[in-house]
Structure formats: structure tokens, C-alpha cells
Amino acid sequence: MKYLNLTAGLLSLFAVQTSCSVEKPVIDHPNIVWIVSEDNSKHYMSLFDENGVETPNIEKLANHGVIFNRAFSNAAVCSAARSTLIASCYGPRMASHYHRKMECIALQDSMEMFPAYLRKAGYYTTNNSKEDYNIIKADDVWDSSLNKASWRNREEGQPFFHVQNIGTTHEGHVHFTQEQFQTEKTECNPDSCFVQPNHPQTELFKYTNARYRDDIVHMDTEVGEIVNKLKEDGLLENTFIFYYGDHGGVLPGSKGYLYETGLHVPLVVHIPEKYKDLVDLEKGTKTDGFVSFVDFGATVLNLAGVEVPKNMDGKAFLGKGVSKEQLEARDETYSYADRFDEKYDMVRAIRKGNFKYIRNYQPFNFDGLMNNYRYKQLAYQQWRDLYEAGKLNDVQAAFFKPKQAEALYDIEKDPFETNNLAADSKYTAKLLELRGKLEIWENSMPDLSFYPEHYLLKNAISDPASFGQEHKKEIRGYLHIANLQLSDFDSVESEIKSYLKSNDPWERYWALLVCSSFQKKDAKLIALTKEISKNDPELINRVRAAEYLALANNENPVEIMSDALYEANDEAEALLILNSIVLMRDGELNYSFDLKQDRLQKNVADNKLIQQRFLYFNKK
Incomplete structure (x- = not known):
């Protein structure tokens, strides 16, 4: 049966009971594509950081779109981050933030994974192909969620939402052996790689940094291949393309931790010429407005002209009703960590502007507590061995020592969060402000x-x-x-x-x-x-x-x-x-x-x- 048209799809909303509706049917809607790379924080790409590698394909997207300098995952590990994305709701409110799940949680209160609202409005929704949700998935979320899923299978003229996952930069790619370390050369020169100050400045850490940057360059090539397919199909002028990392990076102390290297992700949004009026930003510009994963689903719905359900926690950062001034005024993000695989440690955080506040609810737990998957990485093993041998300075050794209940960092001056200002009386007002905001957020969920x-x-x-x-x-x-x-x-x-x-x-x-x-x-x-x-x-x-x-x-x-x-x-x-x-x-x-x-x-x-x-x- 031929796809009728988007108007019919929109009008059908009024024939069923749903928490999602639109004010009036509109035929002309944009396509939306997410290109998601695994395990990437912004710190390793020159588009965002002076110590990063060049990513020409992502940079090309940025030339025709917007660079988000302040984009954040709300969780620092895959299933918790993706559960936040797909529901546009904070994980601790839904108990969907434990990684890996022991049991999927159920969505109630008329809540749905956000692509289901797009399907009701006539969109063709596809996912290629990672899901990894901690939430029971209903049958109405995706038209196709397979490793062959593509927008090319939709009805003629049907708008689409497509997610393409790239696993090239996943943590598992730095689980190399000692023999590989000694024999396999990297394209990036290890001696030129920046090693962050809380890490041991060893040949192994330099090599791990170089190998990871190589993966990022290869990932960028894959991004270009996906964009070229859209170009071949004549879709660039009417398709929003989001490129982002699904949470922070793979180097020790990043993925799985509420530090900037675990949360601060790259985000570039290509703005199609046909729908540039939906975005109150010029192409080729940057914004410092804060956006986080809880907002992504709401943003897609807003761009698609679908009303954002009131029971979503996220707020749209693009589309009608969102001005440049409103976006630039956004300056907060919240994050959470509990169980990662077999390791428990309850931590919450807020970043507001340049300051980051971290609340450690079990401060006697040290960050380096054993997690088998993390310690498959040789760099983790060496870090621990050097600590046990007493060969680390205080900043490097902190990962293996009990924490303070509160931490406060000035991210602009201290991007790797090595200088805790919580006990400094000059910052007492800022500490109390962020402590209070975090408590209000926790109680509100x-x-x-x-x-x-x-x-x-x-x-x-x-x-x-x-x-x-x-x-x-x-x-x-x-x-x-x-x-x-x-x-x-x-x-x-x-x-x-x-x-x-x-x-x-x-x-x-x-x-x-x-x-x-x-x-x-x-x-x-x-x-x-x-x-x-x-x-x-x-x-x-x-x-x-x-x-x-x-x-x-x-x-x-x-x-x-x-x-x-x-x-x-x-x-x-x-x-x-x-x-x-x-x-x-x-x-x-x-x-x-x-x-x-x-x-x-x-x-x-x-x-x-x-x-x-x-x-x-x-x-x-």
C-alpha cells in the first residue's frame, strides 16, 4: 500500500488516544539523521580541543551547521546514556540508569520511547542498529532496527528519522595485548599525543592515546560515507544531521565516571537549506548553550513539528519556539552514576557555567575499584600497578584513594578536574549554590x-x-x-x-x-x-x-x-x-x-x- 501523505498520518493522531499530538497537520517535514559514535568525549577532536585530531568530514558538517561547545551525556556509560536518549527522561527517575540491566524497566503514565511519536505522525523510523536500552521496547518504536536498516526502504515522499551507530571508537578497540603494544605502529605519533595530567606520563599511555585517536580518524571516514549516501539520494537540503558521541571517551577514568572526559561529548548539527528557518542560528557558527541527552528526543520532535509530551524531562534546543537567546542562556547539565557492570558507586553531578559540582554519596569508594571490563585495558592495569608501587604523584594517585563527599571544579581553569575547591572558603557561595540546585533536582524527580x-x-x-x-x-x-x-x-x-x-x-x-x-x-x-x-x-x-x-x-x-x-x-x-x-x-x-x-x-x-x-x- 502506498504511503498516503503526512497529513493523513498527522490527522490519524486525533483518532486514537495518545499523549502526543500536533496543533495542526503540516505536510512538509524535515528528515532527521543521528550519526552516533561510541565512547567519544570532545577532548580528542581538534574541532573542540587543541589536543585533538582533525576530523575533516565532521568539520565539513560543521561548516553547514552548528557546533555545540557544551553538549553532555547525562550518564557516562552506554545503556544508561541510551536509555536517557530514547525516553528523553532522567535515568534516576525511571531506574533506567544501571549498567548493565538486571531487568528492563517498564514505561507507564502514557510514556513512550520518542520515535513512537514520530511514527504516529507519519515518519519512517529506522535504527542501525544498536539499542542497548534498559527499558522494555514497545513494537511501535522502529519500522526497522537491524544492521541493514535504512531510510531507503520508506514510502516515496515519507519523512524519516534514522539512527546510524558507529562502533569503531568503542572501548574494546583499546583492549590490545602487550605484543600489539610492542609491534603495532599507530598512525598518530605517540610522542606527540597529549596525556592528561592525572594519568602516568608513560609510553603505554602515549600509545593508548595515539591508538584511540587513530580510531577517531577512522570513525570520521565512516561519518563521511553516511553523509555521502544522503547526498547521493539528494537528501542533504532537507535533512538535519546530528553527529555526536554516545558518552565520554575510553581512556582510564573517563567512561564510567562523572568527569568531563566521561560526559562532555562532541555535537555538530548540519542545518539543511530548506529548513534553515527552523533554527535561529547561522550556519558555520558555534554556541556555548548547554544541551544534554535528555533534550535530544524533545528536540527531534520539535524539529518534526510534533508536540513534546509533558511527561518528558527534556527541553528542545532547536526548532520552532527556540530562539538563539534562549539557547545561549542555557547553562546547566545534570549527570548520574550508580552501577557499571559489577561495580557500584552512587555519584551525582551538576555543571553550571564553568563550575562543576560532584556529590559522592559513598566517598569511601575509590574510583579505581575493580571493574573487570575496564581493567582489560593495559593502561588501567599499569596505572594500578604504578600506584601499588608508589610511583605516582598525588594527582595521579587520587584515582585509587577515598574521595571527598563533595568536589567543586573550575572547568575552564582545571579541565581534568584535579584541584578540588570544595574546602576553599573563596568558593563557599558557589558550592552552596550548586549543592542546593542538585538537591532540588534530585527531589524533583x-x-x-x-x-x-x-x-x-x-x-x-x-x-x-x-x-x-x-x-x-x-x-x-x-x-x-x-x-x-x-x-x-x-x-x-x-x-x-x-x-x-x-x-x-x-x-x-x-x-x-x-x-x-x-x-x-x-x-x-x-x-x-x-x-x-x-x-x-x-x-x-x-x-x-x-x-x-x-x-x-x-x-x-x-x-x-x-x-x-x-x-x-x-x-x-x-x-x-x-x-x-x-x-x-x-x-x-x-x-x-x-x-x-x-x-x-x-x-x-x-x-x-x-x-x-x-x-x-x-x-x-
Whole structure:
């Protein structure tokens, strides 16, 4: 059956109940293409950074479009970033930000992945071909989502939205061997490659930088090939083309971390001549207006003339109703991290203008805590080995040491976030401003990660957004407890003790994390936590209590943590327990664990992420 026309597609919206509609049908709509390269922050392309390589095809797009100097992923790893993109919603509101998912979350409250709204409006939607969502995908999202998906299969005259994924720069491409390091030459000269100041200035790090830059050059060639196909089809004059990286880069301490190298992505948008009036910016210009992944879906809908649903968190940054002045006034982005594969560490951040504020909710966790996939990279291994050998300076060694609960950086002066200004009285006003903004944002979602992941999987997975609204008061209370970390211990000591005796298990949970953050050797706290470590109904609370007793009082946690692990029949809870075990073993305390995999509950032992932890235990 021939495609009728876009007007019919738009009018059909009024015949069905949907949260997406348009004010009036319009026949003439632009095509929109996303070209997405994996694992690229802006730091390695000369278009954005003086230390980057040339990318002539992306630069050519920029000559006919706009360079976004301030574009950000909201999450620093693939599935969490892509889940934000496809739903145009913040991950902690939806519990869609854990990587990798243990279970997909469901969209409710009339929410849909944004391409579904385009299809209802008559667009042909294709994805080639990576999805990696942590959300259950409905059947109405893509016309085709395969490695052969193409706009060329649409009906004549039908507008399209197409996503093309490029994996050439993926982290796995720097998982080279020692033999490859010694024998394979790079096109980029390693001796001319900039190595960021928090990294060891070694031949291996130079080589890894060079190899990664080679991949970026090859990726740029692939971008050119995709653009040429559009040109061959006569589509450049009516197609918006977005090129961007799906989150930060692959060098150690970037992907998986809420630093600029993990979040700040390149973004170029080609503006087609036919639809230049939809953008209040001149071709060939740059903008410093802040945009982030949560905004991308809303922007596509706005360019397509489709009303942006009110239950999306994102705000359009291009299209009708968006002026240059409004775009330039945008100066904030929010980001989040929780679990990456088998490694847990709850971190939130806001960047406003030149300043970045990072909130570490478990500051006793150090950044370099073992993650098997990360440590396949030789550079990670060397970084850790040099730390253990005492051969790093303070800036380089920080990756393997406990963090502060708060960090504040001036990104323009300190682009690699090595100088924490949080304790500097000259920046107290800025610290309090950003702390307050982050707290407002967390409460407004609300942020579901104030419950442990295993609790959410049991109680919220079928409708996480509604669960959050129903438990908004409780979440606000947990955030209040967590923020006791930011006060003087003496002023909050009695409050912490009262929460340790609470009937709410998650008030006890957060009070225990606060205790571990302070690490105060207080007799009353020690007595309370000893009781929790032995008798709390929640296994994870016993573990958190043992964690505090080890950090503050050097009490051996091995028996309590091991027994809790063997008793656990919930895979996510067992994985969280293992995170504490790895911290106790690999951190400064260096406790010895002799874990028996055959003592695990069967479902726990069968979990692939649990197996990753034991693979590491068995190697070391």
C-alpha cells in the first residue's frame, strides 16, 4: 500500500488516544539523521580541543551547521546514556540508569520511547542498529532496527528519522595485548599525543592515546560515507544531521565516571537549506548553550513539528519556539552514576557555567575499584600497578584513594578536574549554590537510587516513575540523612544515632553510609552498628555496618560479609555485598577473603555479574 501523505498520518493522531499530538497537520517535514559514535568525549577532536585530531568530514558538517561547545551525556556509560536518549527522561527517575540491566524497566503514565511519536505522525523510523536500552521496547518504536536498516526502504515522499551507530571508537578497540603494544605502529605519533595530567606520563599511555585517536580518524571516514549516501539520494537540503558521541571517551577514568572526559561529548548539527528557518542560528557558527541527552528526543520532535509530551524531562534546543537567546542562556547539565557492570558507586553531578559540582554519596569508594571490563585495558592495569608501587604523584594517585563527599571544579581553569575547591572558603557561595540546585533536582524527580537497586527490582520495576511519586516523602528523607555527611560530625551525631535505631531499613542504611563517610571512632556508634551487623533483618545493612566497623575501628568484616553473601538469594543484593567485599580487600585495609563460589545460592551463582567478581577473586 502506498504511503498516503503526512497529513493523513498527522490527522490519524486525533483518532486514537495518545499523549502526543500536533496543533495542526503540516505536510512538509524535515528528515532527521543521528550519526552516533561510541565512547567519544570532545577532548580528542581538534574541532573542540587543541589536543585533538582533525576530523575533516565532521568539520565539513560543521561548516553547514552548528557546533555545540557544551553538549553532555547525562550518564557516562552506554545503556544508561541510551536509555536517557530514547525516553528523553532522567535515568534516576525511571531506574533506567544501571549498567548493565538486571531487568528492563517498564514505561507507564502514557510514556513512550520518542520515535513512537514520530511514527504516529507519519515518519519512517529506522535504527542501525544498536539499542542497548534498559527499558522494555514497545513494537511501535522502529519500522526497522537491524544492521541493514535504512531510510531507503520508506514510502516515496515519507519523512524519516534514522539512527546510524558507529562502533569503531568503542572501548574494546583499546583492549590490545602487550605484543600489539610492542609491534603495532599507530598512525598518530605517540610522542606527540597529549596525556592528561592525572594519568602516568608513560609510553603505554602515549600509545593508548595515539591508538584511540587513530580510531577517531577512522570513525570520521565512516561519518563521511553516511553523509555521502544522503547526498547521493539528494537528501542533504532537507535533512538535519546530528553527529555526536554516545558518552565520554575510553581512556582510564573517563567512561564510567562523572568527569568531563566521561560526559562532555562532541555535537555538530548540519542545518539543511530548506529548513534553515527552523533554527535561529547561522550556519558555520558555534554556541556555548548547554544541551544534554535528555533534550535530544524533545528536540527531534520539535524539529518534526510534533508536540513534546509533558511527561518528558527534556527541553528542545532547536526548532520552532527556540530562539538563539534562549539557547545561549542555557547553562546547566545534570549527570548520574550508580552501577557499571559489577561495580557500584552512587555519584551525582551538576555543571553550571564553568563550575562543576560532584556529590559522592559513598566517598569511601575509590574510583579505581575493580571493574573487570575496564581493567582489560593495559593502561588501567599499569596505572594500578604504578600506584601499588608508589610511583605516582598525588594527582595521579587520587584515582585509587577515598574521595571527598563533595568536589567543586573550575572547568575552564582545571579541565581534568584535579584541584578540588570544595574546602576553599573563596568558593563557599558557589558550592552552596550548586549543592542546593542538585538537591532540588534530585527531589524533583525524585531520585530512585536512594533505595538500593535490589529493592527497586522487587518493588518498582513495573512502574518506577509512579513508585517514585508515591514515595517522594521517603526519598526526601533519605536524601536528608545522606546530606548529614556534609555537616560537622558533632552537630549531627545524635541525629545519626537516632536513624540507626529507625524502624525504616533504608533510614538505617543511609545512616550507616554516613557513619562510614565520617569514619569516627565513637563508642555509641560502634555499639549501635555492632548490633546492626549481627541482627539487622536486611543483609545489606549488616554488611554496611561491618563496613563502618572496619573503616573506623579496624574490626575484621570478613565473617559478617561472607556469611551475608552466602545467605543472599537476591542477585542484585549479593552484587552490592560483593562491592563492599572488594573495597575491604583491595582498599587500604587489605582484608583477606576466602570466598567459596559453591556456597552461593544457585540463582546468585548463575548471575553473570557475580561470576565476573569471582573471576577476579580467582585470578588475584
